[in-house]
Amino acid sequence: MAAQLIQSLLPHLPRFAEEEGDFYSVPRQALIDALVKEQIDRTAAETCVSVLETLLDTLAVLDKSRLQNGEWCFASFPAQLLATSVLTAMSDADSRLFPVNFWNTRDIADDRKDQQCNVLRWIEQARCDQHATGHAPPIRFIYVAWSIIKLDGKILFYQREDTKKRFDKASGDYGLPGGRANQNDILGVSDSAQMLAALQAPNSDLVLNALPSTLQRELREEAGLRFGEHYQFSLWRRLKPYRQVQGVAPNHALTEYYLDVFQIQLTLEGFLFLPRRIAGDERLAWLTLEDIARGESNDGKIPYIKALFDDFEGDRAALVAALHELPDSFAPAYRLDRDNYGIILSLSNSTPIAGGKLGKEKPLALTLSPYQAELLLGLAAHLRGFVLVADKPSLLLHPFGWIEVVDDSVLQRELCDVAAALKDGEIIVEVRRERYFRLSIRPDLIYFDDSLFAFIVDHEVLQGVQSKISVTISRRAFATVLGKAEGRSESFKLTLELANKLIDLAERQFTADNELAVKIEDAYKKGLDQEPRFKALGLRKLVHREDGMMRFAATLEVR
Template structure:
């Protein structure tokens, strides 16, 4: 449509008084006749219909008058808006925005915000004032999200727009993943076909490309590489939803399509992710309870509105579904018949004992001093003990894994230990000659009694209170990996039980002695079940050996420092 056609109509538009509401309409036929002076009737009708549609969309024309074949403005401000738009369209030198306003290359946040504000206002108005409340989206976004779950927690990634986001309640952290782009669509050499697919609703081609999107995003956000670090499967395809939303200035009524994938990590992926999370503060763990509440204890807000919406707003149901998902990595401990315990000596020449609790026997394995120290390092890490020093070239990982970051004598020692333990109930697991562990449950790892002592204060033993403090100490332990830190756990025990334990430490009672059996029963119903006691790696304090009751540790009576 030429500027001349629009300019010809300006003086023939209806008028509305600025004050007191006086107005007059103009017959549509008169406007059509004016245009016919410049173009054929068909072209004139097309031009007028387009202008009519524009002004009706702006809501400046009275619709009842329009249906009666007349143009009438609804108010003087409406007349001004229509005149402004039409005048700008008729004047080659007029623009509603600067010539470069909509450029997006190398622009600052202020320009982006200006673009976003315009688009958001227009799209919000179009959506809210749609007669059928069913405005059609003009933007289509396809998203791949991942669920990486470890120890019952879900991995989140800090959103890049956290600091400049306008909706401050939207959430700071999203699930690792992101939007599909043109690079994810295989075989899309033709830009027209590729963009047509990306900007179309429910595009099968883009939906099929979401696995590629997932792989790209996990590599970018978490450094994870498909196959080497993980496999994945579709967990949930969310129901499409619409919202006036967008990244930076790309703001419009958008229809979203989201696929959520469940991730299964390899050992290499699990170990790599542990290190990556420790080094990258943008990666955080949130619990299903955090997700249900919508915030963590330290104020991290998950941005998963699409998931909340897909569960009908029932956050508890979403949390329950996430809790039911298996972890993305399994410890993979070996299931050994009879659930045996393993008791590790701390001096060469003493056997490793293994078997069902109370029925343990020596293993037919002979180890050198170096091999025993190597084994003790593996056992201490499997049990979760703290090392106060480590040899260089060693990294400690979860689930008992020890990684050698450089070859050397320790690698040789570990491989020799693996050969020595081969065929025994206590195998050594090895990956790529650099990852090693004892693949047994931490709770089945115990250490010789000589590593521990039981300590009470003489003044407390003379007290008249019902309970007194005692401590169980674990000495430091030298291993091939470094020194395990000594530790001490404090307990409050009944005074009479402490005296009875002292009595057991001094005297020998036959295994069928009623008094000794009662002491053992009281101990096993209390102290023996305390998680802090179990964490020490001590098998027990009281047991029966060779037909007699035995208090297993040195009972030390020491005054407080």
């Protein structure tokens, strides 16, 4: 019936000359009357003309001003050709604008997907660009759960599925881990029609409420992270819906996106699992906040987070500032975390472990065997960031002082015994699943016995006339049950005057209130004591007061 109506209308269409520019228009009412003369019901004729007029107006082939006056008039001869081509195809049961199976998507090659995408992208971009108000309505609705996993000031990204098919650099190739909701995320709805209607509708509460399930599924698929075991999450930001001609080929259209961005809090297991996963999957990559601000990493990775930029009104600096304020996805959370406090460990069984307010440390009443004390020393060395060469294949070293003991029940039991012996004191050894262990003290509160350290200076340099000289402070290597803690040396520039005074302090005895000794201490505190490299060595103080005397802690070596 519809084809017959169009066939009846074709002879009555207006005409435009191929040359010289002659043309004529046809009143809309005349077209309706022509169909009625063909024994077609007037209501059906009016509907047919109205629908076809809408189609031709959408194709922009009709002169707009004449159309407003109730007349059909083609804008040009090519416009007439396009209109006639489309209407002829619609009226001919044997005509198609595409091959019969063109829009099939199952088991098709990438080139066919690209062809479909090209058609949809051209049509949708044109519809968007040519909309009179600039606000074309979307025809595709996507609900997305994104995650922010932040460690050491870096954000984790995942390579997008359509990276090789992006059409412009602005599309980016790395997105935040996560993805779009699908039918499997919506629980409690058995009616597939209701479910699909919700997924393809704007601002659907049913789908928005399912985004936490989307997040869990996508993180499991993309990063191998399992909710509960590896992480918890909380909603960070629900973005304003945004529109863009976008999609994974061939699903390309003017799309309205609804995005919830979740902040991830990793468990210890998740924190230790993630680096291994990233090492084995090149699609996962860390980008710095500077990369995000710049829009590209140094190695060419382009983050695609346009929705986030838009939510911050395009202000990259504001977005980066907000990301900077977010806490890391894993916090060390040490049990002992006090300022102006210290724990001093010794290599000698005859010297007890001391602890307390800095400068007023006292021996701690610990009931550890020499072997257990050496285990504790190994945990402390790793916690402090010393290079620990583990001599046990069952031992894995992790950040924040954690060690992992695999398939070694003896060592696991020994560490559990140390933890039990210390459970009521200042020093706490954390145990997780009898597999993960650490000394739970903020690393900068851990110090080591003075006997490990040497202050080294060249004799000839001391005789020179230069204003500043190089001195070396070294920490010698030492053995622990967990392995050998390697030594470390650092060079520092001191004034020749201060170096000589420190040597004088090392070679002579000064009371704590001696004027010269106090001045030496003050000069040391303002300079060397503030150096991060000096602090990293693990020596509590090079110059400190003890039992009413000003003491030089390290062994002096003038060579």
